[in-house]
Amino acid sequence: MHTLMVADDHPLFREAIAAVIEAGLPGSRLLEAESLGEALRRAEACDELDLVLLDLGLPDSEGLEGLRVLRDTLPWLPVAILSADQERRTILDAINLGAVGYIPKSTPRRDLLAALNQLLEGQLYLPPDIMRRPPPPRPPPVPEQSSPSLRLHELTDKQLEVLLRLRHGASNKVIARELAIAETTVKSHVSAILHKLGVPGRVQAILAVGEADLEGLLAERHGVSP
Structure with a gap:
């Protein structure tokens, strides 16, 4: 059905994601990686990969750097962030860098499955309350490029x-x-x-x-x- 990857250095969390996918997305395949380097190697070797769930705390990347590397190396690959960080600025920065979604690790199992289905259908996913928080200050305008x-x-x-x-x-x-x-x-x-x-x-x-x-x-x- 689908092929997903979870890139997270905590085995128990990867097991939890595997259980959600096995129960809610029958027939789907889950690849696992415990570092950014391993995620890159496995993604490059898998033509059928539909979605990567990327943690921001991998041992060989810091913050959104892992997302930047994945976007630069494999721009065709949909990447969603799966993180305990729920700061609005981090979430919006991830989307601006090309992430297709942002899922907090505190997301309940049923909502997590709904988020995965939404992402696999090609839609953007953001935490439900993100737009209810006060927006950050707007950056100064930049010269407009060609439309x-x-x-x-x-x-x-x-x-x-x-x-x-x-x-x-x-x-x-x-x-x-x-x-x-x-x-x-x-x-x-x-x-x-x-x-x-x-x-x-x-x-x-x-x-x-x-x-x-x-x-x-x-x-x-x-x-x-x-």
């Missing part, structure tokens, strides 16, 4: 088709099946899309294109009415 919507014209037809399905919440596996291409090819397209749009992750790509008429752009290129 991601303008960069859509840099995408190939196939990349537009992949982006369209990303916006609908499709996983790499689903996109590969619908477009009749290899999953590794989908991953390459996702990496290229993120690079061309100048965003760190899938969620940010979806937000960047907003309500852009991707279908219309594809139709225009092929000289047909949308």
